[in-house]
Amino acid sequence: MYGARAGNENSGAGAAGSRAGRRGSGGSGGPRVALGDVTAQVNNRGPRAGGKDARAGKPQGDAAVQGGENVEETVRAVGPVWDAAAEAAVAAAAAEYGGAPDPADEDTWDAVMVAEYAPEIFAYLRGLEVRFAPAADYMRGQPELRWEYRATLVDWLVQVHCRFQLLPETLYLTVNIIDRFLSRKTVTLNRFQLVGAAALFIASKYEEINCPTLRELLYMLDNAYTADEVLKAERYMIDTLEFEFGWPGPMSFLRRVSKADNYEYDIRTLAKYLLETTIMDPRLVAAPPSWLAAGAYYLSRIIIGYNTWTRQHVFYSGYTAEQLVSLATVILENCRHAETRHQAIFEKYSKSRHRRSAQVVARWIAMAEENLQPA
Helix, strand or coil: CCCCCCCHHHCCCCCHHHHHHHHHHCCCCCCCCCCCCHHHCCCCCCCCCCCCCCCCCCCCCCCCEECCEEHHHCCCCCCCCCCHHHHHHHHHHHHHHCCCCCCCCHHHHCHHHCHHHHHHHHHHHHHHHHHCCCCCCHHHHCCCCCHHHHHHHHHHHHHHHHHHCCCHHHHHHHHHHHHHHHHHCCCCHHHHHHHHHHHHHHHHHHHCCCCCCHHHHHHHCCCCCCHHHHHHHHHHHHHHCCCCCCCCCHHHHHHHHHHHHCCCHHHHHHHHHHHHHHHHCHHHCCCCHHHHHHHHHHHHHHHHCCCCCCHHHHHHHCCCHHHHHHHHHHHHHHHHCHHHHCHHHHHHCCCHHHCCHHHHHHHHHHHHHHHHCCC
């Protein structure tokens, strides 16, 4: 449910105090290294030859611009489809499971889970996800940027997020802040990484107990910007977004739907990888986080071997299976090309601390495709 975030999904990050103590080593067992200048990597979206500190030349050329619009950067947004059948199914599930809390459910007696208020809380969060959604086509108003540049920036942010061992919520809020800011303001390419760094700084202060220091952030930026530039960017972005950072990220919704399986750890862990891949896809920039969480969980169940989406799943997710098929297809498409679509996320979830979820998905896709081959 909504409740406290202390749970298995954050165990990889560790307690806040131990995160602060491990930052000096980069959080990966080796010496901390700067992750460099993102704007120098935008033409190198393939496998990063030479490692994470490889340097490349500045991008050559810009996307075509007509009438102030970046016409090459139009994508078809993907989102849930609501029809009479979907609305009826969700309403029926709510009528069946949305009554008084079940006395046999241990969550009912857990004060932290506030079971009696859960339906109202999540109805409120579903309203917030619409209010804080970025514009799906904001890249049309960014003459110097492209979606591939955003992918490079987010890939870098995933690496920084791992080095600082931050909460999952911090990463999702960082990306939302970037997308909402770019929906309102035009940003030049040489300031694009500054926007990402400032967004991470803001999100860390909002979500974390011990957030990265300015000095640590500058180190990860390889001193591409000054402390004054980062602080000015932070203030400007906060002012632009009017101090509104209460966006309900997908993690709360993922925990909510996992209640349908009694918080099954393996399903939720695999779903976390699938969910995180969605931050790289421009088609999903404005998609509701509740839908993204439900789709990732739906696909995770299929991969593990559960081929049913019960009325309990409909109730706790708010979506029918038919509404999630298109999203599952998009996620699978991205996972099929993991090393070019989301390399940093693939590497992150290939580690034992995340149950090597990325490898599990890769093997499942390979087996599925092999079974489709003619005998």
